Amino acid sequence: DGGITQSPKYLFRKEGQNVTLSCEQNLNHDAMYWYRQDPGQGLRLIYYSQIVNDFQKGDIAEGYSVSREKKESFPLTVTSAQKNPTAFYLCASSTLQGNQPQHFGDGTRLSIL
Amino acid sequence: AQRVTQPEKLLSVFKGAPVELKCNYSYSGSPELFWYVQYSRQRLQLLLRHISRESIKGFTADLNKGETSFHLKKPFAQEEDSAMYYCALFGGSSNTGKLIFGQGTTLQVKP
Numbered sequence: 411d412g413g414i415t416q417s418p419k420y421l422f423r424k425e426g427q428n429v430t431l432s433c434e435q436n437l438n439h440d441a442m443y444w445y446r447q448d449p450g451q452g453l454r455l456i457y458y459s460q461i462v463n464d465f466q467k468g469d470i471a472e473g474y475s476v477s478r479e480k481k482e483s484f485p486l487t488v489t490s491a492q493k494n495p496t497a498f499y500l501c502a503s504s505t506l507q508g509n510q511p512q513h514f515g516d517g518t519r520l521s522i523l
Numbered sequence: 524a525q526r527v528t529q530p531e532k533l534l535s536v537f538k539g540a541p542v543e544l545k546c547n548y549s550y551s552g553s554p555e556l557f558w559y560v561q562y563s564r565q566r567l568q569l570l571l572r573h574i575s576r577e578s579i580k581g582f583t584a585d586l587n588k589g590e591t592s593f594h595l596k597k598p599f600a601q602e603e604d605s606a607m608y609y610c611a612l613f614g615g616s617s618n619t620g621k622l623i624f625g626q627g628t629t630l631q632v633k634p
Contacts, residue, residue, distance in 0.1 A: 443621075450532060452609060452626035453567075500567060511557060511569040512622060 413437065416501050416515035422523050423488065423495060431486045431518045433501035439513070440506045442484035446470060447498040447517070456499075459484055460506060488520060496522050525550050527612045529625035536600050537633050544595040544628050546584075546610030555613035556593040557622070558584055562606045570595075570608070580604070600632045 414435045423429045435442065441460050445453040455468030459478040473492025478484055484503075488495045498519050502512040526549040536542055548554055558570040571579045573586040573593060584595045593610060610625040 445624075450626060452529075453624040455621070455623075458621060502567075511572065514567040516566045 414501055414503055414513055414515035416499075416518050418518060419516065421518055421520045423520060424523050426490045428487055428489050429520065431488070431499055431501075431520070433484045433486065433515060434482055435484075435501075435503045435513075436482060437503055437513060438481075439503035440481070441504045442478070443502040443504075443512065444468075444474070444476065444484070444486045445500045445502065447500055453500065456486065495520055525612060525623050527610050527623050527625035529608075529610055529628045531628045532626070533629045533631065535631040535633065538602055539599050542595075542597045542600045542604070542630065542632075544608050544610075544630065546593045546595065546625060548591050548593060548610075548612050550591075550612055554586070554588075554593075556584075556586060557611040557613070558582070558593075558595050559609045559611060559624075560606050561609070567609070600630075602632045602634060605630055605632045 417432045421429055443458040444456040446456055447453050454470050456470055456474050457465055457468050457476040459465035462478050462481050465476050465478050473489055475487045498517050500517045501515040504510050504512040528547045530545050556573045559567050560570040561567045582595055582597045584593050586593050607627050607629050609627045611622040
């Protein structure tokens with residue numbers, strides 16, 4: 411069954427701690443994305459990657475880091491530098507053709523302890 | 524600057540009433556626009572795209588370049604239409620899939 415898998419569904423972070431959110435896709439998509447979803451603010455792009463070992467900052471990259479060592483995987487690390495990490499995080503993937511839709515995962519809800 | 528604006532955070536209608544979710548965009552080129560929907564406890568999914576000119580679940584959206592709008596319409600709302608709706612603009616070069624999303628509108632259809 412093709413799709414995007416995000417884990418965990420819920421994650422709690424202590425002060426000063428880094429946490430990593432997992433995103434895996436088996437759609438053979440080249441591009442992958444991380445968004446942050448906050449009430450009233452829509453989806454804001456954190457990072458995106460078009461090819462393995464390459465990624466670009468989105469609109470709100472500060473306090474986050476990513477890696478793209480494999481085509482199928484695009485983990486997001488929320489570092490201690492991110493002062494307001496409580497949010498719903500969505501991962502997506504797409505082909506590189508400009509007008510193709512993005513496919514989304516179920517999301518990870520991150521909260522601060 | 525590329526931007527998508529959904530002016531209404533919440534739209535509440537009664538079942539059977541017409542629905543129009545507004546979306547305005549700012550883009551200097553030829554836009555590619557999408558509507559995504561997120562039902563309760565489900566993942567965000569594509570509803571329709573302007574290039575297809577199709578009707579999905581009774582919804583349609585017409586691109587109006589003069590008014591820079593891509594409003595989503597349905598003549599008779601159903602309770603199962605209650606969801607969060609996002610308008611999105613393809614805002615990258617031809618070899619990326621980067622989208623710019625609006626703030627989202629929650630549609631509440633009352634019985």
